[in-house]
Amino acid sequence: MVKGHFSSALLATQLQNLILVVRAILCAKTMQIAYLSRALPTATTFHHRQKRLLRFFANSHFQPATLFPILLTMILKLRPFTSQVPVIVDETDLPMQIQALFASIPYRGRALAFAFTTFRRSGLRGSQNQIENAFFACVTTLLRLRGLTPVFILDRGYADVKLMRYLGQELKVHYVIRVPNNVWVAWPGYVG
Numbered sequence: 001m002v003k004g005h006f007s008s009a010l011l012a013t014q015l016q017n018l019i020l021v022v023r024a025i026l027c028a029k030t031m032q033i034a035y036l037s038r039a040l041p042t043a044t045t046f047h048h049r050q051k052r053l054l055r056f057f058a059n060s061h062f063q064p065a066t067l068f069p070i071l072l073t074m075i076l077k078l079r080p081f082t083s084q085v086p087v088i089v090d091e092t093d094l095p096m097q098i099q100a101l102f103a104s105i106p107y108r109g110r111a112l113a114f115a116f117t118t119f120r121r122s123g124l125r126g127s128q129n130q131i132e133n134a135f136f137a138c139v140t141t142l143l144r145l146r147g148l149t150p151v152f153i154l155d156r157g158y159a160d161v162k163l164m165r166y167l168g169q170e171l172k173v174h175y176v177i178r179v180p181n182n183v184w185v186a187w188p189g190y191v192g
Helices: 002-006 012-027 033-039 046-058 064-078 128-144 161-170
Strands: 084-094 098-107 110-119 149-154 174-177
Touching: 002 012, 002 064, 012 033, 012 046, 033 046, 064 098, 064 110, 064 128, 084 110, 084 128, 098 128, 110 128, 128 149, 128 161, 161 174
Parallel strands: 084 149, 149 174
Antiparallel strands: 084 098, 098 110
């Protein structure tokens, strides 16, 4: 499956390593490097498997963003959408103080991720809002290239008027944001 979908976007060695990593992810207990290295299906020592895995993850020529359109196409084939697509955006903590933003489409009780970005709060040159806005714009563009518009579903961490303005006025998309019960929003035609 990986080969069939991603062969046009990757070099042969990148494709082979991606296939090995996917197999390791499916077999490993956790996503930690040591467990993935042990589950990497190659006939070498643990040290060589771990080295191969780390080299693949550090390879600057492998850009995961080039795979986002392919992942999105795979997900959209599972269920047809007419014009609007619900997109769940969530932020999660990764090891080594790395934050990740994920965009996913709900399907049969699961969230199928098709785009992500990572950053460190300690190393931000601008604000986190700039990273988030660029991510929302990227996701919107990916869907609009297919004639679809996202409806972003966000948790309470995104209850920010600047973000609401950006999504509504600049990107011109719909959104649903869960807010704490002590938050009031005043918007032309709405207070609540």
